[in-house]
Amino acid sequence: xxxxxxxxxxxxxxxxxENVQGMVDSLSAVRWKRHQDAVxxxxxxxxxxxxxxxxxxxxxxxxxxxxxAQYDYNAExxxxxGVSLGLFxxxxxxxxxxxxxxxxxxxxxxxxxxxxxKSLDSSDACIYAEIRTIIPDTVSWxxxxxxxxxxxxxxxxxxxxxxxxIDDLEWPGSSIRINLKPAPPSVSFRxxxxxxxxxxxxxxxxxxxxxxxxxxxxxxxxxxxxxLRATTSxxxxxxxxxxxxxxxxxGRGGMLKVQHLVPxxxxxxxxxxxxxxxxxxxxxxxxxxxxxxxxxxxEEDDARND
Amino acid sequence: xxxxxxxxxLKTFSRCITCLARIGNELAVEASSSQLEFHxxxxxxxxxxxxxxxxxxxxxxxxxxxxxxxxVLVKAVCAVLRTPIQSIDHLRVQxxxxxxxxxxxxxxxxxxxxxxxxxxxxxEPDIQHLALDRNGFPSSLIVRPRDLNxxxxxxxxxxxEITIIATETTSLPSDADSETGEKAVELRSYIDPTKDNDSxxxxxxxxxxxxxxxxxxxxxxxxxITFGVKEWKAFVSFCESCEVDIHLYFEKxxxxxxxxxxxxxxxxxxxxxxxxxxxxxMLTSQLREENPSEQPQQAASIPAQAVRQKExxxxxxxxxxxxxxxxxxxxxxxxxxxxxxxxxxxxxxxQTAEDRNLSATDLRQSQxxxxxxxxxxxxxxxxxxxxxxxxxxxxxxxxxxxPQVNDNTFSQRHPSNWVDATEVDxxxxxxxxxxxxxxxSTPPYCEEH
Numbered sequence: 001x002x003x004x005x006x007x008x009x010x011x012x013x014x015x016x017x018e019n020v021q022g023m024v025d026s027l028s029a030v031r032w033k034r035h036q037d038a039v040x041x042x043x044x045x046x047x048x049x050x051x052x053x054x055x056x057x058x059x060x061x062x063x064x065x066x067x068x069a070q071y072d073y074n075a076e077x078x079x080x081x082g083v084s085l086g087l088f089x090x091x092x093x094x095x096x097x098x099x100x101x102x103x104x105x106x107x108x109x110x111x112x113x114x115x116x117x118k119s120l121d122s123s124d125a126c127i128y129a130e131i132r133t134i135i136p137d138t139v140s141w142x143x144x145x146x147x148x149x150x151x152x153x154x155x156x157x158x159x160x161x162x163x164x165x166i167d168d169l170e171w172p173g174s175s176i177r178i179n180l181k182p183a184p185p186s187v188s189f190r191x192x193x194x195x196x197x198x199x200x201x202x203x204x205x206x207x208x209x210x211x212x213x214x215x216x217x218x219x220x221x222x223x224x225x226x227x228l229r230a231t232t233s234x235x236x237x238x239x240x241x242x243x244x245x246x247x248x249x250x251g252r253g254g255m256l257k258v259q260h261l262v263p264x265x266x267x268x269x270x271x272x273x274x275x276x277x278x279x280x281x282x283x284x285x286x287x288x289x290x291x292x293x294x295x296x297x298x299e300e301d302d303a304r305n306d
Numbered sequence: 307x308x309x310x311x312x313x314x315x316l317k318t319f320s321r322c323i324t325c326l327a328r329i330g331n332e333l334a335v336e337a338s339s340s341q342l343e344f345h346x347x348x349x350x351x352x353x354x355x356x357x358x359x360x361x362x363x364x365x366x367x368x369x370x371x372x373x374x375x376x377x378v379l380v381k382a383v384c385a386v387l388r389t390p391i392q393s394i395d396h397l398r399v400q401x402x403x404x405x406x407x408x409x410x411x412x413x414x415x416x417x418x419x420x421x422x423x424x425x426x427x428x429x430e431p432d433i434q435h436l437a438l439d440r441n442g443f444p445s446s447l448i449v450r451p452r453d454l455n456x457x458x459x460x461x462x463x464x465x466x467e468i469t470i471i472a473t474e475t476t477s478l479p480s481d482a483d484s485e486t487g488e489k490a491v492e493l494r495s496y497i498d499p500t501k502d503n504d505s506x507x508x509x510x511x512x513x514x515x516x517x518x519x520x521x522x523x524x525x526x527x528x529x530x531i532t533f534g535v536k537e538w539k540a541f542v543s544f545c546e547s548c549e550v551d552i553h554l555y556f557e558k559x560x561x562x563x564x565x566x567x568x569x570x571x572x573x574x575x576x577x578x579x580x581x582x583x584x585x586x587x588m589l590t591s592q593l594r595e596e597n598p599s600e601q602p603q604q605a606a607s608i609p610a611q612a613v614r615q616k617e618x619x620x621x622x623x624x625x626x627x628x629x630x631x632x633x634x635x636x637x638x639x640x641x642x643x644x645x646x647x648x649x650x651x652x653x654x655x656x657q658t659a660e661d662r663n664l665s666a667t668d669l670r671q672s673q674x675x676x677x678x679x680x681x682x683x684x685x686x687x688x689x690x691x692x693x694x695x696x697x698x699x700x701x702x703x704x705x706x707x708x709p710q711v712n713d714n715t716f717s718q719r720h721p722s723n724w725v726d727a728t729e730v731d732x733x734x735x736x737x738x739x740x741x742x743x744x745x746x747s748t749p750p751y752c753e754e755h
Contacts, residue, residue, distance in 0.1 A: 158417070161417055161419060164389075164419075165419065165421075168388065168389070168421060171382075171385045171423075194426070195382055195385075195423060195424060195425050195426060196408070196422075196423070196424035197421065197422065197423050197424070198421075198422045198424075199419060199420070199421050199422075200419070200420040200421075200422070201418065201419060202418060202420075206418075207417075207418040208417075208418075209417050209418040209419060210418075
C-alpha cells in the first residue's frame, strides 16, 4: 500500500525489516510452550515482547529500532497489546524464504487493532497477513531484577555450552543448583535426583568456555529445571554458529537473569524494495536482546544469600 | 576401583555400551586385577552378552582388593555417553570402595566442561555367569557385518526370530555350472504360529556360504537354529562399527549359539578386549514338522541350556516318511496358501489355495529374493523323505508343477523351493528330519544344461 496520501489516522507504528528470519529467530528463542500469550509494547525505542509463566519465569525480547530499515513511530502513548506468540512466529515464518533474505513491513494498528504484515520483496506479488490482538491484562509481574550487591555476580558462557549443560541436566530429574565460587573461580550446575550430575565450568586464562566471571563470594541457589530449560531450549542455530556467549547474572534474592544475543542480520545485499533510512554502512552484528528471569526455589535457610 | 579411557579406547567402550543397552537393562560389572567384565542378560533370558577388557585397554586401571562387583542400569551409563565422543577428552570411572552406593563417571570435555555423573549401583548384584567354550561347538561361520546386513535387509524389519539352516557343503561334480554355487545355507524367517500373523512376510533365503561367508564349517546332518533377531542385529551393528567380522558358533536346535568378533591377527586392540553374545535357540527344530499343539515352540532360556546337558531333544531323530496322514501345521498351511498349485490328482487338497486368483508364480516372484537358486544335483531315487525345502522331483511331482515350469527345467519358481504342504502326498515336505539324507536341491538343472 502506498502511503503517499495523508492517511486519516496514521498508524502508531510502521516499520520495515530487511530480514524476517532474524525476527523469527529472536522470537523463537522465547518459545518454550505450545501456547503462549505475549505482551507487545511499542515505543520510540523499539519493540519489546514480554512473556511470563507461573509467576516464576519471565522472558523479554528487545528489538531496538536500529534493527529496522525503517521505523516510523507516531503514537502518543505506548501501545500495548497481546498476541499469541506461536501464531505471530508462525505467521512471520510464512514470509521467509529459505536461502535469501525477505523483507516485510509491520504496521499497527489495523482498522480493528490488528497487527498487519506485508511482504515487500516482489513487485508482482504480495503476501499480506493480519493478526488479531487482545487487550492484555494489566498484571504487574514482580520481576524487578536488582543487583545482588555492590559487586555483580555474573558469568558469561558460550551459549552452545550452556545449552549442552542444561540438556544434560535433564537426566537427574531434579531441580538444579547453581554455585558460584570466587576461588578458584568456577561455576557449577548440580542436579540430585535418581542420579547425581554436576557440571563444572572453570574460569581460567586458557578456557574459552567461560568468557567472563565476576564473583566475590560464594553463592548458591536452586532453580526448577523446566524453567532453566526454557531459557535455552529454543536458541536459534545462528547463535551457535556465531559462537556467541550468554550472560548469567544472579540478583537479589537469587533471581537469575539469562541474557542471549540473537543476530538479526542484515541482508548481504541491500534490498531494493526497502527504503533504507538507516545508515548506509553495513553494521555488523545487529543484535536482538533476549532476557530470561528465573525465580529461585525457596530454600530452607536463606542465611547464605541476601 | 578406578579406570580411565580416552581416544579410540573410549570409542570402542562407547560402542560396547550401545550394544549392551540394546540387549539388557542391567549392566553387571566385575573387576579383578586381570580383567574387567561387563555382562547383561535380556529380560526374556534368551540373550546374554559379555564383554571383557584387559587392563591394557585402559589408560589407567587400578583396583583395590581382589575383586569388585556391582551393577548399574545401562540407561544411566548411556546418559553419561550422550555427550559426543569427539568432544570428550577422557572418561574416568571410580568406585571409591567396594561397598559404595554410587559409581562416579566423570567426563573431561575438550571445551573445558567437567561432567561428573554419580550413578547408583547395586553392590550385591545377582550376576549370571555364562561361559561357553567356543571350541566346543561343532559348526561355525564367519561373516562380514556388511554382508550380513545385506542379507538381513531382505527380511521384514519387524521380524522377531530367524532360522538358520546349515547343511554340509558337498563338492560339486565337475560339470556344475560356475554360476550355480552350492546353496548350503538357508535363512528363513520364523513366525510364531501361535500369534496372529496374517500379514507377516515370510522370507526364505538360500545362500552359498562360499560366496557370502568368509568361512563356513558344518559337517554332518543339517541343523537348524532359531533365535531372536533384535539382539543379533545389535551385535552385528557393534561388529560393524568396530570393523570386525562376526564369528558365529552353533550346534543345533535347542543348543545356544555363541557369537564373537573375529579378531584378525593384525588387530592389536583386539587382544585387549573381547565380546561374546550367547543366544538361546528354539528347542523345536524347523526341519521336522510337528503338530504345534504337541510341542510348545518356545525359545529355551539360557540357564537351562547353559549347562549343555544332553537333554532329550524335543524331536526324535527318526525319519518320517511322507504319508498322507501327516497333518500340516499352521506353518505349512501358510506356505500352501502362498504357493497355489494347479490341482492334480495326487495332490492333497487340504489347502484352499487352489482357487486363488493370483498365479502362484506371481506370488513367488513377488516374494522371490535375489539369491534363491537351487542348483544341486538331485540323486535319482525314490520319492523318499527329504528336506521340505528341497525336494526330489519324481515324475508325479513334475506333473503338478505350475504350468510355467517345464519338466526338468531349472526354474526359480520351482515349487519345491517353498515349504509347501500340498506336496504332502509326494515326498514329505513337512519338515521331516531326515538325518540320513543330505539336503537335495531340486531338479536337475545341471543335467539339462
